[in-house]
Amino acid sequence: MEFCFKFTTLTILLLFLLSCSFPSSEAYDALDPNGNITIKWDVITWTPDGYVAVVTMFNFQQYRHIQAPGWTLGWTWAKKEVIWSMMGGQTTEQGDCSKYKGNVPHCCKKDPTVVDLLPGTPYNQQIANCCKGGVIGSWGQDPTNAASSFQVSVGAAGTTNKTVRVPRNFTLRAPGPGYTCGPAKIVKPTKYVSSDGRRVTQAMMTWNVTCTYSQFLAQKTPSCCVSLSSFYNDTIVPCPTCTCGCQNNATDPGSCVNPDSPYLASVVSQQEKSNKFAPLVQCTSHMCPIRVHWHVKQNYKDYWRVKVTITNFNYRMNYTLWNLVIQHPNFDNLTQIFSFNYKPLNPYQDINDTAMLWGVKYYNDLLMEAGPLGNAQSEFLFRKDKPTFTFEKGWAFPRRIYFNGDNCVMPPPDEYPYLPSATTRHNVSFLQLLVALLALLFACF
Numbered sequence: 001m002e003f004c005f006k007f008t009t010l011t012i013l014l015l016f017l018l019s020c021s022f023p024s025s026e027a028y029d030a031l032d033p034n035g036n037i038t039i040k041w042d043v044i045t046w047t048p049d050g051y052v053a054v055v056t057m058f059n060f061q062q063y064r065h066i067q068a069p070g071w072t073l074g075w076t077w078a079k080k081e082v083i084w085s086m087m088g089g090q091t092t093e094q095g096d097c098s099k100y101k102g103n104v105p106h107c108c109k110k111d112p113t114v115v116d117l118l119p120g121t122p123y124n125q126q127i128a129n130c131c132k133g134g135v136i137g138s139w140g141q142d143p144t145n146a147a148s149s150f151q152v153s154v155g156a157a158g159t160t161n162k163t164v165r166v167p168r169n170f171t172l173r174a175p176g177p178g179y180t181c182g183p184a185k186i187v188k189p190t191k192y193v194s195s196d197g198r199r200v201t202q203a204m205m206t207w208n209v210t211c212t213y214s215q216f217l218a219q220k221t222p223s224c225c226v227s228l229s230s231f232y233n234d235t236i237v238p239c240p241t242c243t244c245g246c247q248n249n250a251t252d253p254g255s256c257v258n259p260d261s262p263y264l265a266s267v268v269s270q271q272e273k274s275n276k277f278a279p280l281v282q283c284t285s286h287m288c289p290i291r292v293h294w295h296v297k298q299n300y301k302d303y304w305r306v307k308v309t310i311t312n313f314n315y316r317m318n319y320t321l322w323n324l325v326i327q328h329p330n331f332d333n334l335t336q337i338f339s340f341n342y343k344p345l346n347p348y349q350d351i352n353d354t355a356m357l358w359g360v361k362y363y364n365d366l367l368m369e370a371g372p373l374g375n376a377q378s379e380f381l382f383r384k385d386k387p388t389f390t391f392e393k394g395w396a397f398p399r400r401i402y403f404n405g406d407n408c409v410m411p412p413p414d415e416y417p418y419l420p421s422a423t424t425r426h427n428v429s430f431l432q433l434l435v436a437l438l439a440l441l442f443a444c445f
């Protein structure tokens with residue numbers, strides 16, 4: 001078959017494909033293999049008709065936080081339980097409590113939905129770790145803020161560890177979809193050590209629920225893309241066209257806005273009312289709310305320098321506590337980083353090629369909505385990891401990038417800016433391509 005493709009090199013293709021950076025339908029993230037949100041219910045006392053429990057959500061994910069408008073937790077009661085009262089949280093609906101006279105429960109729904117209270121809640125309605133508007137930090141970035149708690153007083157429920165029934169069918173939105181929760185499992189009761197360390201008490205009973213994230217469930221289209229450039233080639237490789245959607249004025253007018261449009265202000269406020277989560281993006285060829293640009297900026301004898309710029313194209317979102325995860329083999333030898341926080345992420349202890357990066361508090365930890373302030377920048381100085389280091393074959397470009405835990409779509413590797421010396425194009429036959437794809441399949445599965 002004389003069907004030929006043009007590629008800069010087959011190697012670049014293989015390099016890219018072998019990194020297996022496909023968004024997966026499974027809730028497994030190779031860069032954070034143990035990442036999960038664990039919801040722990042501690043029954044702290046039994047009451048005449050039920051129990052009081054402290055429910056705590058721990059965000060054990062390295063880099064995926066929960067930003068405003070925060071988490072929403074739902075479950076289905078196993079029997080006819082009701083919630084008499086709550087502290088540090090509330091249900092969104094009371095439901096039908098007409099059976100009750102006099103003392104009316106906080107919620108009678110079979111499937112209650114709970115949200116956090118807002119900051120500034122009166123102290124007598126608070127408990128520890130509550131009232132942050134549902135915002136939770138990630139374990140890697142902000143471990144002191146990686147938990148959120150509320151207290152429920154449950155009635156019409158079992159009153160001993162033999163008669164109580166664990167709730168079922170947990171659902172977590174944080175704030176949009178993406179999480180899948182497993183069943184509640186009864187575990188060893190939590191032990192509490194008093195503040196002076198001289199006495200240990202324990203919960204009457206404890207159960208845990210584990211929820212995991214899948215980008216595939218969270219959104220059908222990507223939300224972030226990568227563009228590339230270098231000092232050794234004038235070409236700026238843009239984000240792939242239509243990465244996150246296509247501009248289509250005929251079928252979907254108002255799917256994006258132009259920055260100079262006189263209607264911008266009114267469209268932004270209209271959209272706020274109609275859909276809380278849908279981004280309103282600036283019109284671009286990629287239509288992504290977020291673009292990460294990687295520029296290979298300078299070459300020194302023993303070092304090389306990269307500039308990274310994150311641009312927000314979403315008029316509807318200020319990204320608080322944003323973070324990036326970048327994989328590149330030279331992170332082993334990162335020498336200096338400017339104006340971002342850095343933490344090496346080593347899911348597999350032996351390789352040190354992945355970095356977690358986030359903004360400096362009060363300086364650039366808030367990525368502002370689309371517009372002149374909607375960007376954040378940093379420079380990385382790497383010590384050349386000889387003999388691996390090369391500007392050829394796209395080696396200087398990242399293997400993968402995540403923004404807020406979601407995979408950013410890279411341009412096709414055959415379009416990477418390449419060294420003028422490496423311009424010899426090879427014709428790759430269909431057969432060779434097939435072999436490469438098979439190699440990929442074996443490497444990935």
Ligand SMILES: *[C@@H]1O[C@H](CO)[C@@H](O)[C@H](O)[C@H]1NC(C)=O
Nearest residue numbers: 034035036037038060061210
């Ligand atoms: C959840 O994450 C914690 C911390 O990484 C880990 O110890 C635990 O095993 C995880 N649970 C599951 C079910 O993966």
Ligand SMILES: *[C@@H]1O[C@H](CO)[C@@H](O)[C@H](O)[C@H]1NC(C)=O
Nearest residue numbers: 160161162186189204205206
């Ligand atoms: C219930 O409590 C009793 C004693 O209080 C304990 O021996 C038993 O193991 C508990 N059962 C469960 C399922 O926690």
Ligand SMILES: *[C@@H]1O[C@H](CO)[C@@H](O)[C@H](O)[C@H]1NC(C)=O
Nearest residue numbers: 075076077111168169170171
């Ligand atoms: C669990 O929730 C799903 C979706 O909300 C629902 O379709 C299903 O019937 C629920 N199962 C039970 C046992 O409540």
Ligand SMILES: *[C@@H]1O[C@H](CO)[C@@H](O)[C@H](O)[C@H]1NC(C)=O
Nearest residue numbers: 038039040058187188207208
């Ligand atoms: C239950 O969750 C708590 C808090 O995340 C954790 O410390 C404990 O190890 C978990 N227990 C089990 C058996 O997973």
Ligand SMILES: *[C@@H]1O[C@H](CO)[C@@H](O)[C@H](O)[C@H]1NC(C)=O
Nearest residue numbers: 247248249250257258261283
């Ligand atoms: C869509 O409309 C905007 C202005 O409303 C215009 O700038 C843009 O070029 C149009 N795009 C297409 C593909 O027609």
Ligand SMILES: *[C@@H]1O[C@H](CO)[C@@H](O)[C@H](O)[C@H]1NC(C)=O
Nearest residue numbers: 314315316317318319368369
């Ligand atoms: C983003 O923050 C700025 C300044 O705090 C505020 O004026 C603007 O309304 C915010 N935008 C959104 C979409 O929340």
Ligand SMILES: *[C@@H]1O[C@H](CO)[C@@H](O)[C@H](O)[C@H]1NC(C)=O
Nearest residue numbers: 331332333334344346349352
């Ligand atoms: C990974 O590299 C960083 C930066 O050079 C270094 O601080 C960190 O200790 C390294 N970690 C491992 C496990 O080698």
Ligand SMILES: *[C@@H]1O[C@H](CO)[C@@H](O)[C@H](O)[C@H]1NC(C)=O
Nearest residue numbers: 331332333352383384385386
């Ligand atoms: C880069 O890091 C690797 C792994 O830590 C180390 O073996 C190598 O010597 C380092 N190279 C330089 C130039 O520092």
Ligand SMILES: *[C@@H]1O[C@H](CO)[C@@H](O)[C@H](O)[C@H]1NC(C)=O
Nearest residue numbers: 233235415416417418419420
């Ligand atoms: C720069 O890279 C582009 C994209 O790969 C390529 O088309 C172009 O020929 C390169 N320019 C030079 C001067 O090599």
Ligand SMILES: *[C@@H]1O[C@H](CO)[C@@H](O)[C@H](O)[C@H]1NC(C)=O
Nearest residue numbers: 004005006424425426427428
């Ligand atoms: C690649 O194929 C084109 C025609 O398809 C041919 O003109 C060119 O000479 C070939 N180049 C190499 C390096 O084989």
